[in-house]
Amino acid sequence: MRQPPDRLFAQPLSQVPDFAFNEDVVRVFPDMIKRSVPGYPTIVENIGVLASQFAQPHSVLYDLGSSLGAVTQALRRHVQIEDCRVIAVDNSSAMVERCREYLHAQDSMFQELLPVEVIEADILNLEFQPTSLVALNFTLQFIEPPQRLILLSRIHQALLPGGALILSEKLRFEDSEQHNLLSDLHIAFKRANGYSELEIAQKRSAIEKVMIPDSLEQHRERLLAAGFSKVVPWFQCLNFASLIALP
Numbered sequence: 001m002r003q004p005p006d007r008l009f010a011q012p013l014s015q016v017p018d019f020a021f022n023e024d025v026v027r028v029f030p031d032m033i034k035r036s037v038p039g040y041p042t043i044v045e046n047i048g049v050l051a052s053q054f055a056q057p058h059s060v061l062y063d064l065g066s067s068l069g070a071v072t073q074a075l076r077r078h079v080q081i082e083d084c085r086v087i088a089v090d091n092s093s094a095m096v097e098r099c100r101e102y103l104h105a106q107d108s109m110f111q112e113l114l115p116v117e118v119i120e121a122d123i124l125n126l127e128f129q130p131t132s133l134v135a136l137n138f139t140l141q142f143i144e145p146p147q148r149l150i151l152l153s154r155i156h157q158a159l160l161p162g163g164a165l166i167l168s169e170k171l172r173f174e175d176s177e178q179h180n181l182l183s184d185l186h187i188a189f190k191r192a193n194g195y196s197e198l199e200i201a202q203k204r205s206a207i208e209k210v211m212i213p214d215s216l217e218q219h220r221e222r223l224l225a226a227g228f229s230k231v232v233p234w235f236q237c238l239n240f241a242s243l244i245a246l247p
């Protein structure tokens with residue numbers, strides 16, 4: 001399918017609106033996320049590999065904040081376990097519509113992929129089924145901070161023994177020198193991927209109020225407070241990381 005380049009912030013805007021996962025973003029999303037999140041393709045592919053070690057027969061695998069279903073597709077490619085199915089959830093109707101088209105195209109190309117259901121819903125209102133794997137791949141940072149512990153507690157309650165939560169996030173750092181260094185290096189990453197200073201500045205102002213990163217320490221403490229017994233970082237590239245949390 002056509003994947004146009006992200007030029008959403010290339011022209012000067014008199015006022016930069018808050019970032020939203022609308023049709024304009026959906027159109028350029030695969031290009032935007034690859035050029036903005038260092039390590040994204042590695043994280044997505046390896047979530048499939050990790051999931052194959054945690055997935056259990058007759059259980060559900062959740063992809064929460066699934067966007068266009070990149071994680072869902074990695075799960076379906078890597079997990080070959082009896083009677084597993086994937087539930088992908090996103091509250092952006094534009095994302096859900098395009099995600100269904102992508103998954104449908106995959107269905108016709110490959111046989112024996114796990115069945116998948118794409119639900120348009122707020123993940124804060126979900127009734128979770130017993131699950132062996134939950135992926136929150138760069139989604140928690142868009143949830144209002146006071147709701148984050150409640151969501152993680154619900155996920156913990158639904159997780160089967162032996163299952164796992166995989167949580168990927170942009171990180172903030174409590175040491176300001178470390179924070180500034182890794183933030184500057186992230187800007188260098190975006191520049192190297194063809195974004196101009198204007199694009200970088202306008203995107204930064206668009207996401208400022210809607211995407212609020214936590215530190216690794218905050219994640220660890222909150223996951224333990226939600227009932228998780230162990231938190232294991234398995235990937236970090238600059239200020240982006242992914243953690244495995246065990247129930």
Ligand SMILES: Nc1ncnc2c1ncn2[C@@H]1O[C@H](C[S@+](CC[C@H]([NH3+])C(=O)[O-])CC(=O)[O-])[C@@H](O)[C@H]1O
Nearest residue numbers: 021065066067070090091092122123137138139142
């Ligand atoms: N309350 C909510 N309920 C449901 N969905 C939500 C909510 N809040 C935000 N979203 C959705 O979470 C997704 C976050 S993007 C995830 C990338 C994907 N995981 C990927 O691996 O490609 C991250 C990014 O763009 O940096 C968007 O599709 C939102 O609509």
Ligand SMILES: O=C(O)C(=O)Cc1ccccc1
Nearest residue numbers: 032033036037170203207211
């Ligand atoms: O672009 C950025 O600076 C980010 O931190 C990541 C991102 C990627 C895609 C949508 C919103 C934020």
